[in-house]
Structures are given as C-alpha cells and as structure tokens.
Amino acid sequence: MxxxxxxxxxxxxxxxxxxxxxxxxxxxxxxxxxxxxxxxxxxxxxxxSKEHLVQELYIRVQHEHAALARPLLAAEKQLVDRLRVVFETGLRTVGPYRRVAPGFLGAMMPPDSPINPLSEASADARALTVALFREAVDGSEHRLPPSIAGILPDALFGVFLALLLRWTYDSGEGQRQTARLLDTGLRLFAVAQPFLRVPGIRGVATDLLTQIAEVRA
Structure with missing residues (x-):
C-alpha cells in the first residue's frame, strides 16, 4: 500500500x-x-466533504452485510427464508450505529441530501444491497414470474429502508416491534407467492413493485 x-x-x-x-x-x-x-x-x-466519508461508511456496511449474509444464504433454499436472512443480517450489521442513527436519519431525509440513500451519490452503496437481495431471489428454488423477479430486489431495497426507519425509533428491548413487523411482512409474502402467477394479480403486483423500486431522491 x-x-x-x-x-x-x-x-x-x-x-x-x-x-x-x-x-x-x-x-x-x-x-x-x-x-x-x-x-x-x-x-x-x-x-x-464529510458526506463523502458517509458514503465510505455506507459501502463498508454493505460489504459487512454481504459477508454476514452469504454463508447463511447458502444454507437456505426457500425464498422467504433467504429474504429473512438478508433483512435480519442487515439489521444486525447496522446494530453498532443504532445509538447515533437518529442523527444520520435527520441528515439523510431531505430529498437533496447527498447522503440520502436514494440519491445518485448513494448509487454504489445502494447497488450492493440490491445485488444481495438479487442473490437471495435468484438462488431460491422457488421461481417467481420474470416480471416479478426482475424488479423485486430493487423494491426490497425500499422495503429495507422502511424497516430501518422503524428500527431507528424502536426503543423496546431487542427492537422486538421491528422483528415482529419483519416477520409479519414475510409471512404475508409467503401467503401471496402462489397468487403471483395469476395474470391479473401478477400485473398489479409488478406495477406496485415497480413504483416502489423507482423511488429516488
């Protein structure tokens, strides 16, 4: 070096x-x-600027997240279980930052903030998270319709941001409310999976996921 x-x-x-x-x-x-x-x-x-260093933090956290998740993904085949791995290891990875998370949240919320996770400046870190969700989807033995599978990882990034928002304000022991919210969402997805092949439902689901995936600052 x-x-x-x-x-x-x-x-x-x-x-x-x-x-x-x-x-x-x-x-x-x-x-x-x-x-x-x-x-x-x-x-x-x-x-x-300090914001450039925040981007370095984002990148490091995403690499740590992937390193924690991949060995666990290798042991799971069901899609819901693989998604649970990515969500839960993501929350575990940001755990050391929970005490200071509200300060970061206040700085990143404005749409024009350079550290907004949905901003162009955050594209590299965002791509790492989306790629991990894509690994979870593509490696599952459950095959989704192509229109769903193609857009789902990008939409899941938005879902993960919403989960992080709940986690930031979850002051209960062990952030159990966040864990319960995640579990409920995954169980709902498991129930919905068989219906995603029904043409009418598939079209609506694809439209909804696309709108979530396209949200940008």
Missing part, C-alpha cells in the same frame, strides 16, 4: 470510528483530521 493509500485509509478509518462514537452531527472534518493525524487540508484533499 502506498503512502497516499495509507493516509486515505487512516482518514477514512478515523471518520468511521467517529461516526460510531459521536454520530453524524458531531463528527467534523477538523476532528477527523486531528484523529487521523493529518492536516485539515490533507483530509479535504482525499475527501472533499
């Missing part, structure tokens, strides 16, 4: 550690530079 790469990694790691400890609002570029032992100008050279 070159000196420049080491410096960039040090700045990134300092930022990600601060996001966990202090949250989004209280993490500043000046603080990141101090903890990485570089000048503020040097920190800005590698990362033009």
């Amino acid at each position: 070159s000196k420049a790469e080491r410096t960039r990694a040090r700045i990134r790691d300092a930022a990600l550690a601060s996001f966990v400890d202090r949250g989004y609002v209280d993490t500043t570029m000046r603080l990141i530079a101090a903890e990485a032992e570089v000048s503020v100008g040097n920190a800005y050279y590698y990362f033009p």
